[in-house]
Amino acid sequence: MFGFKKKNNKQSEIKVDESLRHVAFIMDGNGRWAKKRGMPREYGHKKGAETMKNIVRYCGSIGINCVTVYAFSTENWKRPEKEVNAIMELLGQYIDYLYTVMDKDDIQVHFLGDKGRFPAELKERLEKAEKDSASHHKILNVALNYGGRDEIVHAVNRLIAQGKTEVTEHDIEENLYTAHCPPPDLIVRTAGEIRTSNFLMWQGAYSELYFTDVLWPEFSESDVDLAVKEFYKRTRRFGAVV
């Protein structure tokens, strides 16, 4: 069961149950966080990458077995080259970091999105990290060059290539980037925007949505706790009467 207990009289520690298997984060607000400090947007992304490490670790520690983070969308290429380059550099550093934690934290990483847009060397590193972590059990999906529309088109094209002339929901699901995991039970978006920005369009059909004004670089363990507590107040009906 889901429950809280006080740990060292400091922070409440939440444990989740099987009704919350997958949490997805739209990590928004890095740029605004940096701007507030008179710093370049790239500084916000650097801090945001640290937050991501901490939040993924924390989610694992409270029993969330699948975490997805939206790191770079198919639309984010529209940003200034300097910013895109800085994010790509952080991505390279993040792959190195993953190797330092994937064994101890039992992380099985998947990069959701079209890897074909990345330079060949980076694409190979992404694929290698997926392969090297494949025997682990806690799923971490990092959405990169990810777009929900692009994902559905990609799935349909795969089905056409298999010779299908008619498809089912199950066929589509099996060909999404997330075929290895359940749909998100909870989608959290930081930084105040009330939209999903092309994230998990198919999989999010029945996700609970949680929006907070907290900017991603400032998002903390206690903010995860608040989102989880809110999730447990919701009644999920999936269209039925309960």
Ligand code: IPE
């Ligand atoms: C999220 O923060 C990170 C990415 C989209 C790559 P933003 O960079 O969108 O930050 P804001 O929304 O401009 O504050």
Ligand code: IPE
């Ligand atoms: C969504 O944030 C994408 C990521 C968090 C990677 P954006 O900042 O790109 O979304 P919009 O432009 O505000 O919709």
Ligand code: MG
């Ligand atoms: Mg944004």
